[in-house]
Amino acid sequence: MSKDSVKLLNFWPSMFGLRVHYALDLKGVSYDYQEESLLNKSKELLEANPIYTKIPVLIHNGKPICESLVIVDYIDSVWPGSHKLLPEDPYEKAVARFWADFGDKKLYDAGNRLIRAMGEEHKKAGEDFKWALMKIDEALGTIAPGKPFFGGDAMNFADVGLAPFICWFKGYQKVGGFVLPGPEEWPNLHKWVDAVNSVDAIKKSTPSPDKVAEFAEVIRKRVLGAA
Amino acid sequence: MAMACHDQDVTLLSFWPSPFSMRVKLALLLKGIEHEDLPQDLGNKSKLLLESNPVHKKVPVLIHKGKPIAESAIIVHYIDEVWPGTSPLLPQDAFLRAQHRFWTDFFEKKISDSLDRFIRSNGAAVNEEFIQDCLLLEGALAELGDEEEGPFFGGASMSFLDVMLAPSAVWIPALEQVMGLKPTSQEQCPRLHKLFGAVTEHPSAKVALPQIEKLKEFTQARLVSDHHVWIAKASP
Numbered sequence: 212m213s214k215d216s217v218k219l220l221n222f223w224p225s226m227f228g229l230r231v232h233y234a235l236d237l238k239g240v241s242y243d244y245q246e247e248s249l250l251n252k253s254k255e256l257l258e259a260n261p262i263y264t265k266i267p268v269l270i271h272n273g274k275p276i277c278e279s280l281v282i283v284d285y286i287d288s289v290w291p292g293s294h295k296l297l298p299e300d301p302y303e304k305a306v307a308r309f310w311a312d313f314g315d316k317k318l319y320d321a322g323n324r325l326i327r328a329m330g331e332e333h334k335k336a337g338e339d340f341k342w343a344l345m346k347i348d349e350a351l352g353t354i355a356p357g358k359p360f361f362g363g364d365a366m367n368f369a370d371v372g373l374a375p376f377i378c379w380f381k382g383y384q385k386v387g388g389f390v391l392p393g394p395e396e397w398p399n400l401h402k403w404v405d406a407v408n409s410v411d412a413i414k415k416s417t418p419s420p421d422k423v424a425e426f427a428e429v430i431r432k433r434v435l436g437a438a
Numbered sequence: 439m440a441m442a443c444h445d446q447d448v449t450l451l452s453f454w455p456s457p458f459s460m461r462v463k464l465a466l467l468l469k470g471i472e473h474e475d476l477p478q479d480l481g482n483k484s485k486l487l488l489e490s491n492p493v494h495k496k497v498p499v500l501i502h503k504g505k506p507i508a509e510s511a512i513i514v515h516y517i518d519e520v521w522p523g524t525s526p527l528l529p530q531d532a533f534l535r536a537q538h539r540f541w542t543d544f545f546e547k548k549i550s551d552s553l554d555r556f557i558r559s560n561g562a563a564v565n566e567e568f569i570q571d572c573l574l575l576e577g578a579l580a581e582l583g584d585e586e587e588g589p590f591f592g593g594a595s596m597s598f599l600d601v602m603l604a605p606s607a608v609w610i611p612a613l614e615q616v617m618g619l620k621p622t623s624q625e626q627c628p629r630l631h632k633l634f635g636a637v638t639e640h641p642s643a644k645v646a647l648p649q650i651e652k653l654k655e656f657t658q659a660r661l662v663s664d665h666h667v668w669i670a671k672a673s674p
Contacts, residue, residue, distance in 0.1 A: 276533070276536045278540050281539040281543065282536075284539060285535070305512050308509075
């Protein structure tokens with residue numbers, strides 16, 4: 212019986228890499244980790260992801276899989292026995308996929324603009340970011356009322372897709388110059404954040420929000436300096 | 439959520455020029471799924487559309503037994519899961535499935551994005567990028583599609599990735615003829631050309647995809663109008 216070889220190429224602040232960490236850790240899959248320097252990418256990364264030369268990349272038994280949600284989907288197929296991430300019901304599956312995708316389309320997009328945009332665009336990015344979190348708060352109330360996660364009592368594909376942004380909240384607020392509404396305004400979101408942060412598998416790989424905020428501010432300074 | 443006004447099992451909220459809408463239509467036709475097609479006016483969005491897709495307010499939306507599903511790739515996944523018997527789209531193998539999803543995402547991030555920017559810049563930008571990205575897609579087809587079995591990524595029959603790419607078989611020629619988009623040559627991308635040729639000959643695609651002439655008229659009209667009801671803004 213040969214052992215699976217599983218390796219994650221990542222850069223520690225990446226919320227996309229964190230999705231892969233979460234999927235593997237929730238399922239208790241053992242894996243090797245390789246930290247990549249984005250200014251000095253390893254030969255292995257360049258060969259594993261020649262199209263984008265980006266992290267994260269999962270290398271499973273020598274075969275590379277790229278793009279975080281594609282990787283998480285793959286992980287759920289290959290290790291279905293433990294902590295299933297995608298629901299069995301096709302409609303619930305579609306809903307879970309939708310909200311993970313929302314993380315890319317709306318949350319990441321706004322967050323990225325908070326780091327890189329100027330003036331009016333920067334202000335709009337802050338509003339868009341808050342709108343996205345408000346939608347997540349609403350969705351939690353509709354999809355899993357009274358439960359801590361999109362997946363109900365346990366994290367599912369949607370939770371894994373969105374949770375990595377939590378450790379970035381502090382950083383986004385700092386570069387955006389705003390404070391996120393509290394639990395009175397967004398009760399579901401805050402309950403979800405607390406629930407995610409209390410999961411052992413999540414604690415394993417999540418970088419400290421202070422470190423991430425420091426990183427975000429460094430990038431922001433660089434962007435402002437170049438402007 | 440009750441979509442009370444329509445008692446048909448499957449309803450598609452569509453917009454005929456939208457490549458994303460075309461994908462879903464194609465998937466439904468490939469699988470022989472009876473459905474009601476409700477074309478949407480994107481300049482004056484219907485209550486049904488806004489209720490079915492309150493987050494993005496875009497087409498396509500599939501409503502099945504009253505429950506709405508949005509985002510074309512997600513809808514096609516859903517269709518494949520609910521109606522697996524006829525014309526299965528996603529491969530059985532997990533790694534191959536990941537490749538289909540990766541290249542769908544590549545198409546969206548790179549090719550679709552390039553075409554969108556080409557249109558918005560009135561033909562000024564990104565043609566070279568577009569060609570490079572098509573070359574990468576040609577490489578993917580060489581790797582994933584068995585030429586002996588057929589022209590598609592799925593061999594003799596259309597698979598998930600073929601459905602995702604199919605609308606380009608009509609959109610690229612339309613943009614070429616109206617806006618001077620320079621596509622790849624047959625020498626550069628022989629298999630991609632064969633794939634798009636096979637798409638336009640496919641009986642389901644002939645119904646799901648609009649005629650190139652209609653798309654040309656649509657593009658021409660948008661070039662001269664002030665409306666910002668453009669494809670990329672209209673649907674994900």
